[in-house]
Amino acid sequence: MNKMVKQLNVFSEDQPGKLDRITGVLADANVNILAVKISSDEEYGVFQFLVDDPEKGFRAFKQAGITVSLKDVLTVSVENKLGSLHHMLDTLRKDNIDIEDCHGFVAGREKKGIIVLEVSDPAAARRILEQHGYSVIGSSELYSL
Amino acid sequence: MTFWDENAETLPRDELKELQVKRLKDTVARCRKSIFYGNRLKDVDESRFSKPEDVALLPFTTKNDLRMNYDFGLVTVPQDEIVRMHSSSGTTGKATVIFHTRGDIETWSDLVARCIVMTGANRADVFQNIISYGMFTGGLGLHYGAEKVGMLTIPSGVGNTKRQIQLMKDFNTTVFHATPSYILYVSEVMVQEGYDPKEFDLRIGFVGAEPHSEQTRQRIEDIYDIDAFNSYGMSELNGPGVAFECEEKNGMHFWEDQYLLEVVNPQTGEKLAPGEEGELVVTTLGREAMPIIRYRTGDLARIVDDGDKCACGRTHVRISRIKGRCDDMLIVRGVNLYPSQIEDVLMSFPEVATNYQILVEREGALDSLTVKVELYPKMFDGDLRKLKKLESDITKSIQEDIVVRPKVEFHEPGSLPRTEGKAVRVIDTRGEM
Numbered sequence: 401m402n403k404m405v406k407q408l409n410v411f412s413e414d415q416p417g418k419l420d421r422i423t424g425v426l427a428d429a430n431v432n433i434l435a436v437k438i439s440s441d442e443e444y445g446v447f448q449f450l451v452d453d454p455e456k457g458f459r460a461f462k463q464a465g466i467t468v469s470l471k472d473v474l475t476v477s478v479e480n481k482l483g484s485l486h487h488m489l490d491t492l493r494k495d496n497i498d499i500e501d502c503h504g505f506v507a508g509r510e511k512k513g514i515i516v517l518e519v520s521d522p523a524a525a526r527r528i529l530e531q532h533g534y535s536v537i538g539s540s541e542l543y544s545l
Numbered sequence: 546m547t548f549w550d551e552n553a554e555t556l557p558r559d560e561l562k563e564l565q566v567k568r569l570k571d572t573v574a575r576c577r578k579s580i581f582y583g584n585r586l587k588d589v590d591e592s593r594f595s596k597p598e599d600v601a602l603l604p605f606t607t608k609n610d611l612r613m614n615y616d617f618g619l620v621t622v623p624q625d626e627i628v629r630m631h632s633s634s635g636t637t638g639k640a641t642v643i644f645h646t647r648g649d650i651e652t653w654s655d656l657v658a659r660c661i662v663m664t665g666a667n668r669a670d671v672f673q674n675i676i677s678y679g680m681f682t683g684g685l686g687l688h689y690g691a692e693k694v695g696m697l698t699i700p701s702g703v704g705n706t707k708r709q710i711q712l713m714k715d716f717n718t719t720v721f722h723a724t725p726s727y728i729l730y731v732s733e734v735m736v737q738e739g740y741d742p743k744e745f746d747l748r749i750g751f752v753g754a755e756p757h758s759e760q761t762r763q764r765i766e767d768i769y770d771i772d773a774f775n776s777y778g779m780s781e782l783n784g785p786g787v788a789f790e791c792e793e794k795n796g797m798h799f800w801e802d803q804y805l806l807e808v809v810n811p812q813t814g815e816k817l818a819p820g821e822e823g824e825l826v827v828t829t830l831g832r833e834a835m836p837i838i839r840y841r842t843g844d845l846a847r848i849v850d851d852g853d854k855c856a857c858g859r860t861h862v863r864i865s866r867i868k869g870r871c872d873d874m875l876i877v878r879g880v881n882l883y884p885s886q887i888e889d890v891l892m893s894f895p896e897v898a899t900n901y902q903i904l905v906e907r908e909g910a911l912d913s914l915t916v917k918v919e920l921y922p923k924m925f926d927g928d929l930r931k932l933k934k935l936e937s938d939i940t941k942s943i944q945e946d947i948v949v950r951p952k953v954e955f956h957e958p959g960s961l962p963r964t965e966g967k968a969v970r971v972i973d974t975r976g977e978m
């Protein structure tokens with residue numbers, strides 16, 4: 401079964417060595433990072449990790465006493481060419497899907513663009529994207545890139 | 546309705562007052578035998594006392610008096626009659642020592658037994674005393690009372706949290722005694738260890754030694770699914786067992802047959818009108834080794850009733866929660882505030898964990914107030930914007946309550962310093978300039 405992709409969101413105080421400690425936990429647990437996004441202000445921030453084994457990463461963080469949550473995200477494969485992100489976001493906007501968070505990376509030998517989306521209504525967003533010919537990829541597909 | 550000492554606990558108010566006057570006279574007479582009071586009371590004629598309020602004719606005793614008369618200055622009996630020494634926890638300033646005769650220990654244990662039975666606990670309960678033993682009165686005070694009631698008493702002391710949990714599990718603990726900060730910490734460790742705090746047999750908690758808010762009590766009750774009862778006492782007045790909540794949970798019954806209570810203006814020492822908040826001043830009425838007259842407790846509270854009979858049937862007056870201490874009032878940008886006000890606000894946010902710290906600093910000419918809070922991991926959903934909104938909500942709520950706008954900082958769970966005894970919640974660096 402091709403399950404919904406999950407992202408690890410980690411809370412961290414903004415101090416020297418914090419990111420290092422967090423990535424260290426994933427490395428020690430043998431969890432591979434596919435993409436990372438850091439949002440922070442002066443005092444604290446949230447690190448978002450797309451990894452190859454989110455459940456394992458989640459347990460490792462919990463064990464290390466790190467505040468973490470597992471969040472469902474949509475991962476959409478787009479062509480790696482000018483304007484493709486824009487067109488996709490435009491499609492969602494026209495159907496009133498709220499985008500809460502978005503980041504992207506390039507993966508695989510084919511250098512596909514992978515867009516990671518947190519949206520207000522994942523099921524609706526998925527249906528709309530697929531109707532418009534986008535390929536929403538599931539966990540097994542993502543991790544085998 | 547069960548009582549430990551029904552006659553004493555339900556004594557009609559006029560008889561109670563009569564008893565107070567008699568015991569006050571005896572106490573003054575006894576005090577004269579000590580070096581400290583012998584001198585101080587030489588112009589007092591207690592034979593003319595006719596009502597409890599006449600206590601106001603006597604001088605106050607302060608913590609400093611106890612310090613200056615360290616070690617035996619207030620003692621009224623030969624040393625061979627003394628069986629126990631305790632020392633104040635020294636939350637603020639230098640320690641003081643308190644002595645007890647065998648009779649004092651009996652009286653004190655009886656008062657604690659009253660408190661225990663008043664909450665609905667009884668000899669069939671298993672009691673885990675999760676509090677410091679040693680010279681601190683919280684441990685031995687409850688221990689003796691619990692044994693007197695006949696509970697299976699586990700003197701587990703404080704610390705070694707995993708073992709505490711194991712004891713609760715193995716011996717089906719039904720009643721505990723702990724500080725609010727430590728028992729909340731225990732619940733966090735339970736969750737980390739894969740337990741649900743509700744799955745234990747706990748049914749009653751005695752929570753004391755630190756002033757805490759109603760919100761904190763409710764949190765403890767919700768987390769463990771128990772009834773939690775507030776306890777008041779201090780080593781100078783024996784320790785726990787001075788006042789305690791009954792099942793009504795509407796103020797703490799102050800044992801007036803053993804303690805004479807006044808509420809005064811902390812600045813002027815003048816008596817306040819009934820129901821006004823002020824400093825508790827207490828005279829011991831039955832203590833042998835070391836009676837104390839009009840002790841300035843430094844604790845701020847008010848009387849919530851004036852002898853109206855409580856639904857539980859007890860006639861002894863009830864006091865509110867301790868709002869704070871005269872000496873932990875903070876003045877920030879000219880505004881008087883108590884840490885408990887900030888705690889109240891914090892505990893109303895489920896996203897906030899149980900540990901927090903208040904930091905007061907001086908930046909240039911201006912005071913700054915920083916409130917450091919730990920996030921409650923279960924409530925974190927990974928959204929930075931929600932954290933920002935929470936931060937501003939907490940800031941606003943605190944500002945509404947105390948006028949001063951604080952800076953709210955989020956910290957990782959477990960990162961703020963945590964003590965297993967009394968938590969140091971306030972750091973004020975302004976005095977060090």
